[in-house]
Amino acid sequence: MSYSLNKELLTEILSIFSPSGNEGLIRHLIEEEIKDYVDEIHTDALGNLIARKKGNGRKVMVAGHMDQIGMMITYIDDHGFLRFTNVGGLSPAVCYSQRVIFENGTIGVVGTEKLDSLKDLTLEKLFIDIGASTREEAEKLVSIGDTCVYYSEPLIDDKKVISPAMDDRIGCFIMIEAIKKINESPYDLYFVFTVQEEVGIRGAKTSAYAINPDYGIALDVTSTGDTPKAKTMAVKLGNGPAIKVRDNSLLCHPKIKNHMVKQAxxxxxxxxxxxxxFGGTDSGSIHLTREGVPSGVLSIPTRYIHTDCEMCHITDIANSIELTAKILEAEIEA
Known part of the structure; x- marks a missing residue:
């Protein structure tokens, strides 16, 4: 099969500022991209973007989260340095010396207090330097409660993609491209681009309650076991999309898991x-909705998750788009 991807769209999706709780920019981009390919589209009270391809069959909810991890400012000292807390899963070792960007375009770098050992490094020892000399100067650019994200341009070549926010903008990209490919489905399809996954799978919980689907499928990244001395895991970059069996939030329903394998x-x-x-996805909330929803996950193998250089393989992305479309075009066996 051809592995040609819409690299311009992918770059735009990966570059846009939308941390948990502030997903407006990415939501607008996605809505503009898919509105001509769906029958209904709306944003719910929490901010989830819900797009429907109408059908006469059972309801299938497909979810991918729009938000990305970030840092929220908690204090500005007299010299203009910013203290912060995490929004989602942050590693102090990864944060240190990284560039960050705020919604208004202000760019800073993460520095650290003097340490006797890197073993003592914690988020509390880190600060963000935006080049200000006083609190008053800093407050002209940044306020308490403002959020920033890693600042690094996406790199896309013929083999790989390296970028912040692959978790889970790559899932959103796959959903967008699958929406365009699907002509007919035996199901009533609800594509939900969820909010606040990184802080507790919140958007999937509320949207699943409203939709009340018969089946649920999440698209998200997963770790790999293919780097030197990595935690043992049978997932490798370039070996195709991963069909989840379990994670800490979900034991995938055999009906959904087997359907994915059959279509592949x-x-x-x-x-x-x-x-x-470890970890979890939107399906962790979807499967516990109301009286329960048989759910599964199609995962995109990704190295260096929750860093500014998350890495995916082009072939895995392309095959995930193809498999997502085939999964939704075929009848799930009762």
């Missing part, structure tokens, strides 16, 4: 099985 085999799409011993 039927259409000669490479795939791998994923057993993740």
């Amino acid at each position: 085999k039927a259409h000669n799409i490479p795939y791998q099985m994923e057993v993740l011993e």
